Amino acid sequence: xxxxxxxxxxxxxxxxxxxxxxxxxxxxxxxxxxxxxxxxxxxxxxxxxxxxxxxxxxxxxxxxxxxxxxxxxxxxxxxxxxxxxxxxxxxxxxxxxxxxxxxxxxxxxxxxxxxxxxxxxxxxxxxxxxxxxxxxxxxxxxxxxxxxxxxxxxxxxxxxxxxxxxxxxxxxxxxxxxxxxxxxxxxxxxxxxxxxxxxxxxxxxxxxxxxxxxxxxxxxxxxxxxxxxxxxxxxxxxxxxxxxxxxxxxxxxxxxxxxxxxxxxxxxxxxxxxxxxxxxxxxxxxxxxxxxxxxxxxxxxxxxxxxxxxxxxxxxxxxxxxxxxxxxxxxxxxxxxxxxxxxxxxxxxxxxxxxxxxxxxxxxxxxxxxxxxxx
Amino acid sequence: xxxxxxxxxxxxxxxxxxxxxxxxxxxxxxxxxxxxxxxxxxxxxxxxxxxxxxxxxxxxxxxxxxxxxxxxxxxxxxxxxxxxxxxxxxxxxxxxxxxxxxxxxxxxxxxxxxxxxxxxxxxxxxxxxxxxxxxxxxxxxxxxxxxxxxxxxxxxxxxxxxxxxxxxxxxxxxxxxxxxxxxxxxxxxxxxxxxxxxxxxxxxxxxxxxxxxxxxxxxxxxxxxxxxxxxxxxxxxxxxxxxxxxxxxxxxxxxxxxxxxxxxxxxxxxxxxxxxxxxxxxxxxxxxxxxxxxxxxxxxxxxxxxxxxxxxxxxxxxxxxxxxxxxxxxxxxxxxxxxxxxxxxxxxxxxxxxxxxxxxxxxxxxxxxxxxxxx
Numbered sequence: 001x002x003x004x005x006x007x008x009x010x011x012x013x014x015x016x017x018x019x020x021x022x023x024x025x026x027x028x029x030x031x032x033x034x035x036x037x038x039x040x041x042x043x044x045x046x047x048x049x050x051x052x053x054x055x056x057x058x059x060x061x062x063x064x065x066x067x068x069x070x071x072x073x074x075x076x077x078x079x080x081x082x083x084x085x086x087x088x089x090x091x092x093x094x095x096x097x098x099x100x101x102x103x104x105x106x107x108x109x110x111x112x113x114x115x116x117x118x119x120x121x122x123x124x125x126x127x128x129x130x131x132x133x134x135x136x137x138x139x140x141x142x143x144x145x146x147x148x149x150x151x152x153x154x155x156x157x158x159x160x161x162x163x164x165x166x167x168x169x170x171x172x173x174x175x176x177x178x179x180x181x182x183x184x185x186x187x188x189x190x191x192x193x194x195x196x197x198x199x200x201x202x203x204x205x206x207x208x209x210x211x212x213x214x215x216x217x218x219x220x221x222x223x224x225x226x227x228x229x230x231x232x233x234x235x236x237x238x239x240x241x242x243x244x245x246x247x248x249x250x251x252x253x254x255x256x257x258x259x260x261x262x263x264x265x266x267x268x269x270x271x272x273x274x275x276x277x278x279x280x281x282x283x284x285x286x287x288x289x290x291x292x293x294x295x296x297x298x299x300x301x302x303x304x305x306x307x308x309x310x311x312x313x314x315x316x317x318x319x320x321x322x323x324x325x326x327x328x329x330x331x332x333x334x335x336x337x338x339x340x341x342x343x344x345x346x347x348x349x350x351x352x353x354x355x356x357x358x359x360x361x362x363x364x365x366x367x368x369x370x371x372x373x374x375x
Numbered sequence: 376x377x378x379x380x381x382x383x384x385x386x387x388x389x390x391x392x393x394x395x396x397x398x399x400x401x402x403x404x405x406x407x408x409x410x411x412x413x414x415x416x417x418x419x420x421x422x423x424x425x426x427x428x429x430x431x432x433x434x435x436x437x438x439x440x441x442x443x444x445x446x447x448x449x450x451x452x453x454x455x456x457x458x459x460x461x462x463x464x465x466x467x468x469x470x471x472x473x474x475x476x477x478x479x480x481x482x483x484x485x486x487x488x489x490x491x492x493x494x495x496x497x498x499x500x501x502x503x504x505x506x507x508x509x510x511x512x513x514x515x516x517x518x519x520x521x522x523x524x525x526x527x528x529x530x531x532x533x534x535x536x537x538x539x540x541x542x543x544x545x546x547x548x549x550x551x552x553x554x555x556x557x558x559x560x561x562x563x564x565x566x567x568x569x570x571x572x573x574x575x576x577x578x579x580x581x582x583x584x585x586x587x588x589x590x591x592x593x594x595x596x597x598x599x600x601x602x603x604x605x606x607x608x609x610x611x612x613x614x615x616x617x618x619x620x621x622x623x624x625x626x627x628x629x630x631x632x633x634x635x636x637x638x639x640x641x642x643x644x645x646x647x648x649x650x651x652x653x654x655x656x657x658x659x660x661x662x663x664x665x666x667x668x669x670x671x672x673x674x675x676x677x678x679x680x681x682x683x684x685x686x687x688x689x690x691x692x693x694x695x696x697x698x699x700x701x702x703x704x705x706x707x708x709x710x711x712x713x714x715x716x717x718x719x720x721x722x723x724x725x726x727x728x729x730x731x732x733x734x735x736x737x738x739x740x741x742x743x744x745x746x747x748x749x750x
Contacts, residue, residue, distance in 0.1 A: 230513035
């Protein structure tokens with residue numbers, strides 16, 4: 001068992017290292033803004049709920065991470081996206097026994113980085129969740145021999161191979177400092193404990209100053225604090241959107257991890273609407289714990305076309321809600337609950353004439369649930 | 376509000392400091408073992424569920440800590456115990472916003488230290504619980520201005536005034552390194568994440584080598600890991616008790632925080648036994664999450680006379696169970712749930728002839744629920 005674990009770990013580390021060394025371009029080749037290529041659509045792939053680092057002390061866990069690397073690689077090669085969004089629950093921190101969960105976070109980034117594709121990420125409720133001790137470790141079997149990949153030390157009961165977790169700020173710092181391709185941002189300090197709050201502009205092929213779409217990213221909480229978008233984040237969005245897109249001329253799309261309560265209203269499992277587009281409707285919406293006003297502001301802002309969330313692995317629909325769309329991504333990772341086949345929601349932006357489309361691409365190559373979100 | 380808070384804090388700090396400076400004897404005056412004084416009974420006061428540091432950002436919280444200091448002081452002056460046991464939930468770590476919860480832990484120790492009385496402590500489920508963000512801090516009111524007593528800095532959203540908590544090991548290290556009167560021990564490393572596992576000997580007035588009673592202390596978990604006494608702790612007890620008291624000649628008493636499942640069986644709320652002795656029977660027993668064998672070992676060991684726990688603030692009974700007694704302490708702190716009047720269970724050991732008695736002393740002075748546990 002231990003030898004197999006070591007082999008799997010080693011192959012994963014080698015896979016990550018060799019691919020990471022290949023293609024990463026130097027910072028100077030990056031534009032400050034993301035930019036649509038002339039005559040081509042701009043495609044974004046959403047990687048949702050990868051859950052790296054799950055059950056690290058088993059053979060199953062590291063194997064799932066390898067499967068997730070394979071799934072992402074396949075999806076990237078099929079869709080050739082211009083940008084990737086890691087939509088939260090990148091890691092299962094409540095299973096991670098090493099001091100720095102960035103070790104696993106970094107593995108999740110590797111297929112995208114290896115292809116030179118820029119990305120950004122937001123936090124889910126598992127990314128900084130406190131370690132949850134399995135009850136069986138207190139029975140006769142005891143605490144297993146745990147391998148600590150960042151220290152080369154093996155562990156049997158001491159605190160060196162720590163269980164104290166990695167904060168959102170530490171994860172974000174590690175991602176952005178080590179990766180020239182990362183567009184993630186730490187977000188304003190006064191929004192803490194929420195961290196992944198920022199805006200990205202996708203600009204026109206003909207004019208790098210001209211915005212075609214604004215993307216807003218929110219930290220919807222969970223893990224170390226409640227699952228909520230705070231009133232402070234709502235105010236930040238109001239101010240920020242007024243600043244960057246004062247007349248609501250430019251279309252806007254929004255990303256966070258945990259569905260807001262509006263998702264519950266729009267598509268209750270028991271009474272599915274005809275105008276919803278998707279392939280799995282197998283769960284109740286697991287929404288945020290409270291609603292502090294973000295939906296009201298979004299609904300009243302004419303430029304917001306769609307919201308994209310992850311969190312529910314058994315849902316992949318888009319449903320119309322008032323004048324916008326509420327969409328789930330598709331479970332991309334082999335970690336996390338549920339045995340539904342893996343895939344990624346793709347968003348395609350066409351500049352002239354403007355359109356915003358989306359579909360789900362599966363790991364086996366097939367495509368479904370195409371929907372026009374705006375034109 | 377802020378001025379009141381400052382005044383309360385200041386008076387608490389001054390009260391703690393001035394009393395702490397008075398009486399602490401140097402280490403050389405301490406015996407390695409606790410020893411019964413000739414011709415006098417040996418009295419132990421149990422301080423259960425003090426919950427210091429609760430709701431630190433309100434006026435209520437710091438006021439409760441002052442009330443708890445007053446309650447302990449009164450009880451100590453009335454009973455004049457030879458030893459104090461802090462029976463867990465000394466602090467409410469899930470409310471503590473400063474880096475080092477030892478600040479509050481130390482306040483809880485202060486009345487005992489100020490009187491030169493030795494003590495030991497065990498951990499409860501709140502002592503290293505992760506911080507729980509109040510949902511209201513995410514609404515319009517926002518995160519309150521929080522005072523950070525150990526840094527003199529005030530806080531409004533940065534991570535300096537930390538929410539990451541203090542581990543059991545850190546709390547224990549801080550207590551034992553700073554206090555010559557502390558008999559607490561870190562416990563064997565291989566029992567980690569449980570920490571407060573150790574044995575203390577109370578020796579005879581006529582022979583310091585001769586044990587009159589052994590006290591075993593267990594960490595019953597909770598907070599950062601499940602509420603359980605592990606199989607490893609059971610084995611440790613088997614080995615340790617065989618080592619120190621091989622023929623079970625010396626009576627033994629046991630302390631941990633969370634009642635084991637046997638407590639549920641012995642005194643269900645709905646069907647109270649005639650032979651239970653206590654004054655409040657107002658809750659269901661909130662027991663540990665699993666039973667890995669500690670009760671079986673204890674029940675089979677003839678020298679074990681009683682087990683003492685806290686955790687349930689609304690229970691203060693002792694009930695016979697097989698050939699021993701299962702006892703609750705009495706809620707001593709003004710922190711924690713419940714408005715029952717405060718008190719402390721007292722244990723009295725007489726050497727010759729041997730007897731083990733217990734009662735509950737209330738803050739208002741009256742005494743009740745006296746019971747003979749062994750003679």
